[in-house]
Amino acid sequence: MGSRLPPMPRISEIVKLYRLSATKKLSQNFLLDMNVCHKFVNCISVTKGSHICEVGPGPGGITRALLESDAEKVHVIEKDKRFLPPLEALRAASGGRLDVHLGDAKYFDMHSLFPPYCARPWQKMTPKVNIVGNLPFNVSLGLLLKWLEQISKKSGPWQLGRVPLTLTFQHEVAERILADVDSEHRCRLSIMSQYLCKIKYRYHIPGKVFVPAPKVHAAVLYIEPLNTPLIDQPFSLVEKVVSTIFHYRQKHIKRGAQDLFPPIMSNLVDDFFKISRVDPTKQSFRLSMEEWRELCYAYEQLCLLNPGLIDYNYREPRAKHMLTTSPLVRTSNLNELQ
Numbered sequence: 001m002g003s004r005l006p007p008m009p010r011i012s013e014i015v016k017l018y019r020l021s022a023t024k025k026l027s028q029n030f031l032l033d034m035n036v037c038h039k040f041v042n043c044i045s046v047t048k049g050s051h052i053c054e055v056g057p058g059p060g061g062i063t064r065a066l067l068e069s070d071a072e073k074v075h076v077i078e079k080d081k082r083f084l085p086p087l088e089a090l091r092a093a094s095g096g097r098l099d100v101h102l103g104d105a106k107y108f109d110m111h112s113l114f115p116p117y118c119a120r121p122w123q124k125m126t127p128k129v130n131i132v133g134n135l136p137f138n139v140s141l142g143l144l145l146k147w148l149e150q151i152s153k154k155s156g157p158w159q160l161g162r163v164p165l166t167l168t169f170q171h172e173v174a175e176r177i178l179a180d181v182d183s184e185h186r187c188r189l190s191i192m193s194q195y196l197c198k199i200k201y202r203y204h205i206p207g208k209v210f211v212p213a214p215k216v217h218a219a220v221l222y223i224e225p226l227n228t229p230l231i232d233q234p235f236s237l238v239e240k241v242v243s244t245i246f247h248y249r250q251k252h253i254k255r256g257a258q259d260l261f262p263p264i265m266s267n268l269v270d271d272f273f274k275i276s277r278v279d280p281t282k283q284s285f286r287l288s289m290e291e292w293r294e295l296c297y298a299y300e301q302l303c304l305l306n307p308g309l310i311d312y313n314y315r316e317p318r319a320k321h322m323l324t325t326s327p328l329v330r331t332s333n334l335n336e337l338q
């Protein structure tokens with residue numbers, strides 16, 4: 001453990017002092033037990049010189065544990081201004097190691113918080129930068145998808161290298177993120193997370209540990225970007241192929257794949273499976289990452305041959321009309337591809 005903070009009231013007393021009742025509408029559930037907060041921080045490899053950004057600090061339990069670690073600098077981004085007084089008290093006691101930012105993590109430029117000297121080449125060790133948070137479960141899921149896209153583009157904080165994330169999720173969501181091939185939990189989220197990151201289940205947090213206690217349990221996941229993504233395609237293409245095919249989870253993947261093509265190009269569905277060499281009678285949750293990679297590659301090839309296909313979205317009302325009259329429509333020439 002690094003620096004000690006000056007003695008401060010217990011976090012549960014701070015919550016009472018500032019009348020910080022959890023707002024149900026914002027799905028706020030606090031971690032007020034410092035043993036649990038220290039356990040969370042122990043999941044992160046905080047070494048001397050580490051810079052950490054915590055999203056959604058609330059009354060500051062995890063923040064306090066971070067300040068008691070070896071972290072050189074801690075930034076917190078909090079949306080709810082009711083938490084500013086206790087966070088400000090922590091900042092005053094931190095000896096310049098804590099900066100408090102009022103804002104929405106969804107729109108916050110986190111990259112600007114970290115000094116450029118923290119950067120490490122992508123293929124080398126992870127930088128001494130961490131992003132952490134115990135956020136409302138619905139918020140952490142939305143942020144994860146946004147951050148996965150940034151990881152795929154090496155943008156935002158990932159300009160500094162393979163910055164790891166340590167986040168809490170509802171236990172069921174954590175199971176979906178981690179689900180392996182053939183698992184009943186395997187879904188779009190599993191593929192989108194696993195093709196870009198190595199994910200480790202750190203530990204289980206029983207619901208009763210939170211204040212107030214939610215009806216569900218939580219899990220802490222450590223998410224580290226891979227040196228090389230398992231699918232070498234743009235994020236938007238992977239997301240389109242994966243989400244469209246998972247739409248008919250219990251059916252053969254051929255059914256979902258039909259929605260990747262406008263009706264006038266329905267002949268491309270067979271080409272899609274010929275190019276990818278994936279069995280069209282399989283179910284989506286039984287596909288390995290290699291099979292997803294081949295499907296994405298096949299779709300990319302067909303998009304290159306058929307301008308406009310990449311923008312086709314069967315869910316849009318105009319989609320039926322789109323590409324049915326376009327003079328640009330071409331079918332694939334398999335000889336060109338094989």
Ligand SMILES: C[S@@+](CC[C@H](N)C(=O)[O-])C[C@H]1O[C@@H](n2cnc3c(N)ncnc32)[C@H](O)[C@@H]1O
Nearest residue numbers: 029030031056057058079080104105134135136
């Ligand atoms: C589940 S509470 C947890 C608070 C604290 N981390 C803890 O463990 O006690 C989630 C916190 O995230 C904040 N929050 C929710 N959405 C946010 C967002 N988009 N950006 C920043 N903070 C957010 C809430 O105001 C709340 O303080």
